[in-house]
Every structure is written in structure tokens, then in C-alpha cells.
Amino acid sequence: MTFKLHKLLPVSAAVMAFAALSANASADQVVKIGHVGPLTGGSAHLGKDNENGARLAIEEINAKGLTIGGQKVTLALDGQDDGADPRQATQVAQKLVDDKVVAVIGHLNSGASIPASKIYSDAGIVQISPSSTNPTYTQQGFKTTYRVVATDAQQGPALANYAAKSLNVKTVAVVDDSTAYGQGLANEFEKTAKSLGMKVVSHDxxxxxxxxxxxxxxxxxGENPDAIMYGGMDATGGPFAKQARQLGLRAxxxxxxxxxxxxxxxLAGTAADNIVCSQAGMALERMEGGAAFSAKYQKRFGHPVEYDAPFTYDAVYIVVDAMKRANSTDPAKVLAQIPGTDYKGVIGETVFDSKGDLKHGVISLYNYKAGKKSLLDVVKM
Structure with a gap:
């Protein structure tokens, strides 16, 4: 019996070793994709909407199965909160670099994306913002900065043109929230407004x-303008419009x-019906895959799309498309494939120019009826 036991031990050990090797060979490679947006503060509802879009894409891709370089890959969402604060944004950007993410979807706000972009550039990690519209973001000379929305250099003029030609605005007061986004958008609007012959009575x-x-x-x-242009977010824009109505402004x-x-x-109550606003992307109801996406989102999260979720959803698929073309999950190899992106998704066709902006931007214009968002027009840039 002792002799037989010794004879069996090497065989058993070999079987166990082979099983261990097989298990390791078939084990999934976990690849992290970062997402950053404000999950606290006044814009938390928008940050969560963005994160949900990225999460939905990752869950779908994992359910279908993903193989890169002959190995099965499981994607993991590394979600971070920047509180829409520039300092916090740089801290979480460094955390994502330390976490060895393959790419970053974010940040939501231009004021967060711009300072964080230097950190991703230094690390050689692609950053795709779903919502940062300040032109400066992609004008810094970094090879890592991309966005899937139009810029304020397109959005501001589109809004000013609509105000002049459709609303017959002759005089306008401008107010911004002093952020990179709000100030940048207000300035772009003001430049075009003046070029169209509108009188800008003040800028506060x-x-x-x-x-x-x-x-x-x-x-x-007291200045009695036809309109007020407000550059900022809904958390302040809503009360701004509400207080304007309470004070009896006609603008x-x-x-x-x-x-x-x-x-x-x-946020604005009945004053929402006095607002005309722009969106730096195709309207959800005009997106080819918009209805199907809305249904999937509603089923998964139990409430409608807030705004940018389709853009974060496509951004994840764009990263995975680059991984497939690179046949690698190495961040440098993935980054090298991003400039050649030609991806058709929910938001339409995404092709980047040499700076990382969309080659064909779209601006959608809306008003509100009984507090509900209603599409006015779509302007292709």
C-alpha cells in the first residue's frame, strides 16, 4: 500500500498542477475603465446619469463576452467623484492613473476636465469627455484628449443665431457662473451676438x-433687455430663471x-417655460438608436435618461473598439488606435479630427412646455 501511494503522488500532483495552470489560463483578465463626474453637489444628478451610461455599456459588453489578444476580458468600471471641483478632479485623475485604468470617460465639467487632462496626458491614458464643451480642453496640444460632443465655439454661436433670427432678440444681458464652462460658453455667445448686431447691455x-x-x-x-444669456449648470440656472420671473423680468x-x-x-418651476437652451449633441429623440437606448436605460435604472448617458455609453464602446483594433489592453496601444476611430453608435457616427474634437458637431435647441423639454431645432455644424 505504501508503494502504491508513492506511485500515485506524482501523478496526483501533476494533475493538480495542470488543473491550476488551466484555471489560470482561462481566468479572465480584468480591465478597468475609469469614469469621473460629480456624484455629490448640485450637479450630482448629471454625474450619476453619465456614470449610468458607462455602466450600462460595460454590463452589456461583459454579458456578450469580450476577447482581446486571445484572452477573455472582463471590464470593470472604476467610478470616481470629482464634485465638479478642479482640485478634486486632479486628485481623482491621479487615483485612476494609479489604478492602472486603460482609459477614462470624463470628466463632466470643463473646469474639471481641463486640469485633469494634464495628468492623463503625462500617463499616456486616453480621456474621452462626454460633456466638456470648453474649446480649451482639446487645444492644449495633448494627444490624449477627446470628446464626443460639440464645443462652445459651436454651441454659443448656434444659440446666438437662434436668438437673433428666431426670437428677434435685439438686446441681451449676459451672466456666467465663473467656471471654465459657464464663462467660456457665455463669451462665445457674446462674440456671435455682437457680430449679429445684438446689443450686449451688460456682462455679470x-x-x-x-x-x-x-x-x-x-x-x-433696469436695463430691460429682450433676453438674458446664462452660462452655468441647471442647479443654478433653474433658480436664476425662477427669480427672474418673480422679479417680473420680461426677458x-x-x-x-x-x-x-x-x-x-x-428646478425652475413654471419659469422653465421661459427658457430656450442648447445641447451640444444630437437630441436623444433624433438619435437613430435613441428609443432603444432610452428603453434599456429605463429598465436598468428605473428612471429616464437625464442628458449625457448616451454619450458615455458610446464612449465606452469607442474604447473597446480601439482595444479590438489594437488587439491589446495596453493603454498606449489603445491610445494609438483612437485617432482612427470611425464608430457608429447611439449618438451617431463618431470620427475625430486632429485635436480630438468631433469632425461633425451637432447642436440641438430646446424650449420647455409645462416643465417638459421640447425639441425646437437641430443644427449641424
Whole structure:
């Protein structure tokens, strides 16, 4: 019996070793994709919407199965909160680099994306923002910065043109929230407004934490403009419009994509119906895959799309498309494939120019009826 046991031991050990090797060979490679947006603060609902879009894409890809370089890959979402704060944005950007993510989807706000972009550039990790519209983001000379929305250099003029030609606005007051996004959009609007012959009666600055706008609005009431352009997010834009109505201003309120959300009806109350706003991308109802995406999103998360979820969803698929073309999950090899992207997804066809901007931007214009967002027009740039 002792002799037989010794004879069996090497065989058993060999079988166990082979089984271990087989298990290791078939074990999934876990690849992290980072996502950053404000999950706390006034824009948390928008940050969560963005994160949900990325999460939905990752769950779908994992369910279908993904093989890169002959190895099965499981994607993991590395979600971070930047609080829409530039300092916090750089801290979480470094964390994602340390976490060895293959790519980053984000940040939501231009004021967060711009400072964080230097960190991703230094690390050689591609950054695809679904919503940062300030032109500076892709004008820094970095090879890692991309976005899947139009820029404020397109959005501001589109909004000004609509105000001049469709709303017959002759005089306008401009207010921005002093962020890279709000100030950048307001400045682009103002330049075009002046070129179209509109008189800009004033340009005031508030901040992205403000709750009381009555001093600025009282001054603007005395200027009696046809419209007020507000550069900022819905968390402040909603109360701004509400207080304007309470003070009896006749002016139409114009705003960009930060204000142009499904939540605006709740934030502005009945004053939402006095707002015309732009969105730096194709309207969800005009997206070829918009209806199917909306249904999937609603089923998974139990509420409608807020705004940018389709853009984060496509951004994840764009990263995976680059991984497939690189036949690698190495960040440098994935980054090298991004400039050659030609991806047809929910938001349409994504092709980047040499700076990382879309070759064909689209601006959608909306108003609100009984607090509900309603499409006015789509402008192809």
C-alpha cells in the first residue's frame, strides 16, 4: 500500500498542477475603465446619469463576452467623484492613473476636465469627455484628449443665431457662473451676438454655488433687455430663471447644455417655460438608436435618461473598439488606435479630427412646455 501511494503522488500532483495552470489560463483578465463626474453637489444628478451610461455599456459588453489578444476580458468600471471641483478632479485623475485604468470617460465639467487632462496626458491614458464643451480642453496640444460632443465655439454661436433670427432678440444681458464652462460658453455667445448686431447691455459674473441672484437680476431689470444669456449648470440656472420671473423680468432666458436637462422643470418651476437652451449633441429623440437606448436605460435604472448617458455609453464602446483594433489592453496601444476611430453608435457616427474634437458637431435647441423639454431645432455644424 505504501508503494502504491508513492506511485500515485506524482501523478496526483501533476494533475493538480495542470488543473491550476488551466484555471489560470482561462481566468479572465480584468480591465478597468475609469469614469469621473460629480456624484455629490448640485450637479450630482448629471454625474450619476453619465456614470449610468458607462455602466450600462460595460454590463452589456461583459454579458456578450469580450476577447482581446486571445484572452477573455472582463471590464470593470472604476467610478470616481470629482464634485465638479478642479482640485478634486486632479486628485481623482491621479487615483485612476494609479489604478492602472486603460482609459477614462470624463470628466463632466470643463473646469474639471481641463486640469485633469494634464495628468492623463503625462500617463499616456486616453480621456474621452462626454460633456466638456470648453474649446480649451482639446487645444492644449495633448494627444490624449477627446470628446464626443460639440464645443462652445459651436454651441454659443448656434444659440446666438437662434436668438437673433428666431426670437428677434435685439438686446441681451449676459451672466456666467465663473467656471471654465459657464464663462467660456457665455463669451462665445457674446462674440456671435455682437457680430449679429445684438446689443450686449451688460456682462455679470456670479458663481456655481450661488442661490440668490436678485441683486444681479434687479440691475438687469433696469436695463430691460429682450433676453438674458446664462452660462452655468441647471442647479443654478433653474433658480436664476425662477427669480427672474418673480422679479417680473420680461426677458427670455437663454442657456447652454448645462441648464438644458430633464430636471430643469423641477428646478425652475413654471419659469422653465421661459427658457430656450442648447445641447451640444444630437437630441436623444433624433438619435437613430435613441428609443432603444432610452428603453434599456429605463429598465436598468428605473428612471429616464437625464442628458449625457448616451454619450458615455458610446464612449465606452469607442474604447473597446480601439482595444479590438489594437488587439491589446495596453493603454498606449489603445491610445494609438483612437485617432482612427470611425464608430457608429447611439449618438451617431463618431470620427475625430486632429485635436480630438468631433469632425461633425451637432447642436440641438430646446424650449420647455409645462416643465417638459421640447425639441425646437437641430443644427449641424
Amino acid at each position: 459674473a456670479t458663481n456655481d454655488k450661488a442661490v440668490d441672484f436678485r441683486a444681479i437680476l434687479t440691475k438687469i431689470k 427670455k432666458v437663454l442657456a447652454g447644455d448645462g441648464v438644458c436637462t430633464e430636471s430643469l422643470g423641477q
